[in-house]
Amino acid sequence: MTLRERVKELSKYGELIAGDKKERLIVDKIKEYFEVNKITTYINPQNVLKWEEKEIELECEGIKIEAISLPYSPSIDVETSDYQVIKINNILDINKYYRNNSNKILVFTQDDLMRKIVLKNGTPLSHLPQNPPKLPAFYIRYKDANQIKGKCRFFLKSSFEDSIGYTIEGIIPGKTEDKIYVTAHHDHWFKGEHDDLISVSILPELKSEKYELHLISFTAEESGCFFSSFSWACGSYNFLRSNKIDAKLSISLDNLTLNSKFFVTPGLFKYFKNAVQYPSPYTDSYNFLKRGIPTISMSDIDYPYYHSEADEISETENYEEIVKLLNVFLSNEITINPQELVNVIFDTPLPIEIKELALNLIERGKYNELLKFYGSVLDLSKNTIQTYLFHKLVGINKAYQNSVAIEDFVELRNYCEDEICSKLYEKFLYYLQKEITNEYLIQLKNLF
Template sequence: MEYLVRGILEEVRRLVDFGEVPPASDEERKIATYVKYKFEETDLDQVEIFEFKSLLWYDLGSYLLANGLRISAVALPYTLPSEVEGRLVHIGLGIDPKDWREKDLEGNIALIQFFKEDIDSAKHQYLEAVERGAIGVIFYDFVPGGTLRRIVITGVHEYHYGQSPPPVVPVLAVSLEDGLKLREMCGRRVRLVSNSVIVPESISMSVIGILNGKSEEEILITAHHDHWLTGVGDNLIGTAILVVLSRYLCKLDRKRSIKLISFGSEEAGALNFSPWYWAHGSREYVRVYKKELENVHAVLNIDILTRGSIVLYTSGPEFISFIRNLPGILYYSKITYDIPYFDSFTFTMEGIPSLTLSTMEEYINYYHTNKDSLNRIDRTTLRRGVRILLTLIEELIVKGFEFEYSSIADYIRAKCNGYELRALNRLKNLLSQPEAKTLARTLKKVLTRPYFNGDYRLDIGPFKADLVPQLSILKDIRKIEIALESLKRGKIKEGIKEIENIPRRRIAPGTEEELPSINVVPLVKLLESGFVDSVIRVLNVLSNT
């Protein structure tokens, strides 16, 4: 165990020398070539490069000129090359509508702080500023110490897979310290210089190492090698794990075959400025290798395995049930449903049992920054992550564990919130059969959806995913019933709190379809205005429906 951890850290030190690795860049080609070379040093049966088209964006060195000072900055992808000058207007976080009141942005430059609780909301902060007439946007960080951060900005609020315009005005990021200096300069003119380069179609590279087992069934072990800025945790650590494992796995007695895949273009790269810009490399792999997916038994992905609590993001109840029965794993980690931000989710959407090991929740201070360095890696966390990974490899590859799929029916029944669906008994019987694998995967592929609770423009929070998220409306109805009881007892504040916890919309990002929801937010204003009896009548109707 310890020799593996030591080897991983030594490999990370070598990978750091490649510097920033934007998707589809020359740097990505170099690091992919290096990974291929390291794979070829082992006894892997086959090593190949998978090339695919990807959007290339990189920054040649952007900066600000303010009050006679040149301030270091980084351009945010997908900022176009440009230079603008305008009066600086401080917005603050720009999350609360009050932040924007009485702020004249027409022809000016907005100064906004990144929102730590939802860092990807930067795109909506940016678009709000642009819609209010800003000709440029500057973000400043929330972490002291000269932290610079890249967050991808696209030109629309939605997250569909199709074509969209690029950001129409330049956007840069500066450190917290420089942001505070700029706050003191509000009202003065500043010049924003973006020295970015965009190539609409470049070539990205993923590296595939194959190790044959006793059957054609495969376990995919994956990570990604592209990264913004220093990128040690996100995700050179994952790339290093693949390199070190390539030697270890060759010595195992394998019931299943193994594919080690180091993906390119995970951070960005989807063509035509698609607002679902990430995980492009894994999605291209699935598109090209579609016929081979039926042989994939499971996917184990590593992304941001750095420090703090390890979370196992799993594709569904069959994987959750499997992990809960493995001794010791949950002592060092917690388990939840897969989320749309990882490469594993690409396979989850195909109905394939998939998992990502990550500590992303506790790494936000260093996420996509120049402070994502080797000294941020906690050796104990890494050791625990490797132990979990080796346990999963032992069960899935050496012992040949078969998933039990009847738990899918139990999971759906639990989501019904007390409503009985007779078909679930029949479904459970079918999923208990030895040949249930194809049915289970088809079912999961059809029923799994990413979702966002709320409106992109008005609400914050991460994307989630679930099996049949449409059934979440049953929880909404239960909250309505609780709110109704509170109001009938005269507990207005409790009723308002329960209503405010019901999302006004539920959207499936990617397809952008509307999932079932009940918008009761307008009822809060009625309650605050004293129309309690009217609200009770409305809630009675909704509850009975």
């Protein structure tokens, strides 16, 4: 069976929401792929939140308009003219508008393709449960946008249920005790062939002449989180919380196309000439990074059909070269260069005492411990997320100029309209910076 045939066999099940009853069918099919190649498999059940759209209707002035609801939309049945149609340029912008919404029903559109992304409420980038979305959001094709006028009936029946998702792991013994984790995810929107069934299909074809391989297809990458605003990759997040992982490296294949880029942790830059030189916050590998494991993410952040009904593999796409590339990489000696992390420390705006302790720890062989200090910062004006070492301090520093949300910490916005208020806000940031500096100093000293 070719990779393309495997993808098509998986995508025939249609959209797969984490916790849906057909998830086990797909996982059993992946298990077959592993076992054909004599790979030992384990299936790990996980608690997930299953959201499902049951019924939907959007009608304006007697005209019914094709629509879908965005995941985690609550049920509603209302006739109103208090709504807003928003044309977006990128599906990732939806939650920027949704967070700033007052009490209007929002109708989104981008082009003539249906698209989906999970709605979020509360403080961004939090792994803790936040307030659930209070209003639904609808999505329509752009060609139908001019029909949204006058009084409209918005009807949605949706459900939220505690359910079980399944993560499947295949293990191939190696010639050394070093382990490498290569991951993908099988839950997906629409057909999800690039995001992420092609990656799932590649997993059974991977091999190493050296390392023990752990090949994992995660549940709950697209949805399934219990209202956390860090609403993706909670399958891998909970898997790693429940399992103690000792790994040399993690590789994530996610939203894979022939134009994918590599996002690489410092220490591995030398292997990828044109890589993005910071870890990706958008893939399952990020949860490995937070546990001190260096990561590589292979993903196409510019794929035009991301999370859309047009996400299909074409007949001309050949992923055999990617398989060969990965197998050559996995079969050769992989060494970490801590000096690359030293360079990041020098280039990051940090208090001198933080830099001195971090550099000292690298000299003492604590490279992996320092990786645990990575975190994400969301620029709320640009709606972009990036990872940083000692992210709380970097985020506070950025907050002097921009509104930011700092992972599992705080959202910082300057609402001031006069100079006195602005100076007080800067003073607040100064004292916050001092507190976080002391927090990091204590954590770093405990590593000696």
